[in-house]
Amino acid sequence: MIESSQFAERVQAIVVQIPAGRVMTYGQIAAICGNARAARIVGGIAHFSNPNLPWQRVVNKQGGLAAGYYGGRSGQKRDLEVEGVKVLGNKDNYYVSIKKYLWSPIHEV
DNA sequence: CGAGTGACCGCAA
DNA sequence: ATTGCGGCCACTC
Numbered sequence: 001m002i003e004s005s006q007f008a009e010r011v012q013a014i015v016v017q018i019p020a021g022r023v024m025t026y027g028q029i030a031a032i033c034g035n036a037r038a039a040r041i042v043g044g045i046a047h048f049s050n051p052n053l054p055w056q057r058v059v060n061k062q063g064g065l066a067a068g069y070y071g072g073r074s075g076q077k078r079d080l081e082v083e084g085v086k087v088l089g090n091k092d093n094y095y096v097s098i099k100k101y102l103w104s105p106i107h108e109v
Numbered sequence: 110c111g112a113g114t115g116a117c118c119g120c121a122a
Numbered sequence: 123a124t125t126g127c128g129g130c131c132a133c134t135c
Contacts, residue, residue, distance in 0.1 A: 040131070041132040043115065044115050044117095046116055067116050
């Protein structure tokens, strides 16, 4: 039961809704959750939340991949490419064209 | 219950 | 353009 934190529950719901080949920013998710300033919380949630969620589709405003992804940025990069997202940069700094892959749930649903 | 931390964001120098 | 600092909210120990 994830009723301990409705914020986390809400964030997870959004992340799960992100379609393959699309990415969202922590600030975007946080804003949809109701707290645009809780971008850090979104990342915090991810760190201890269900690893089953596609956190790989969640990136920061710079389009850079997360830091503590399960297995490292390498795994995240691979997962994104598998979904059709072109990951640029080098092993020290992976990033995606957020302008092309940024997706918003309220715009689709 | 209290304190610390964080997968961030925005601004300033 | 790049680098450094603070702030903000929620979660964990």
